Structure formats: structure tokens, C-alpha cells
Amino acid sequence: MFARMHAPAPLPVEPTRKVSIMAEEAAAQGPRPVVSYLKLPDGGDPYLEGQKCGGCGAIFLGERGTCSSCGASDRLEPTRLSNQGELYVYSIVHRSFPGIEVPYVSAIVDLDGGGTVKGNLIDVEPEPEKIRMGMPVEVVYKVAPRKDAEGNEYMTYYFKPRS
Numbered sequence: 208m209f210a211r212m213h214a215p216a217p218l219p220v221e222p223t224r225k226v227s228i229m230a231e232e233a234a235a236q237g238p239r240p241v242v243s244y245l246k247l248p249d250g251g252d253p254y255l256e257g258q259k260c261g262g263c264g265a266i267f268l269g270e271r272g273t274c275s276s277c278g279a280s281d282r283l284e285p286t287r288l289s290n291q292g293e294l295y296v297y298s299i300v301h302r303s304f305p306g307i308e309v310p311y312v313s314a315i316v317d318l319d320g321g322g323t324v325k326g327n328l329i330d331v332e333p334e335p336e337k338i339r340m341g342m343p344v345e346v347v348y349k350v351a352p353r354k355d356a357e358g359n360e361y362m363t364y365y366f367k368p369r370s
Contacts, residue, residue, distance in 0.1 A: 238362040253348040259286040266321035290346040292318035330367040343369040
């Protein structure tokens with residue numbers, strides 16, 4: 208009888224090496240948008256994208272088939288949103304998930320030209336006397352402070368007081 212020949216078993220990949228390879232691949236891809244309405248064009252600046260109704264001109268975040276303002280169907284088109292606006296309302300957050308630094312300022316901003324967006328207000332002390340409704344703000348884009356388990360970086364946006 209002949210002994211049966213088996214191909215040698217593949218060497219196990221060390222878990223740390225596998226994570227390192229995934230991190231290298233993630234870094235080569237560049238940051239991913241943290242939300243679907245944050246666009247990262249190749250070779251261009253990041254921007255927020257809304258949907259504008261061709262019937263009434265209302266602007267919304269996120270894709271939709273029907274305008275919730277006038278009810279028009281299939282009349283919404285992508286539109287680039289402004290990077291400037293004014294603070295509509297805010298909340299100073301003192302308790303959050305583990306690992307999230309507090310306090311921070313959660314804000315809702317009305318963008319110039321239309322669109323209302325939620326995000327964090329940075330570069331201002333989280334004290335009510337330092338923040339005022341209606342203050343002019345601008346959108347800034349930064350790589351998020353943390354990566355996911357596969358090593359992917361994410362591009363996010365914040366608001367900061369306009370100078």
C-alpha cells in the first residue's frame with residue numbers, strides 16, 4: 208500500500224499580523240465617511256450633501272423618494288450644502304458612553320441656503336455663557352479620533368464658531 212500524501216497544512220496567521228495587514232489595507236483606502244451624506248470626492252474637499260425638492264425647494268438630509276414638505280414624488284435631486292450656518296439649538300452633554308470625553312456640545316445648525324444638520328460644536332467652552340443661539344458657525348471636516356476594529360479611519364464633521 209502506498210501512503211497517502213497530503214499537502215502541508217497552511218501555517219496559521221498570527222492574529223496580530225492579520226490585524227496589522229487589515230490596518231495597512233484600511234490606511235491605503237483613506238478615511239471613510241462617517242455618515243452617508245458626507246461626501247469625499249477623489250482629489251476634492253469633503254462636503255455635506257442634501258436632497259433638494261424640484262417642486263418646492265425644500266432641502267433634506269438623506270435620500271428619499273418623496274418630499275415631506277410638499278409631497279412631490281421623485282423630484283428630489285442631490286445638492287451640495289453650505290459649510291456655513293447658524294446655531295439653532297444646543298445641549299451640553301455631561302454623561303455619555305464609556306470612552307467618550309465629556310462635557311461636549313451637541314448642536315443643531317441651520318445651514319445657509321437650506322438644510323438642518325446635527326453635530327458637535329467644537330472650539331468653544333461647554334458653558335452656556337460662551338454659546339448663544341443664532342451664533343454663526345462653520346462646518347469643519349476632520350478624521351475621527353478613533354478607528355474601527357479593522358483599522359479603518361473615518362472622516363467626520365463638526366461645527367465651530369465662525370471667526
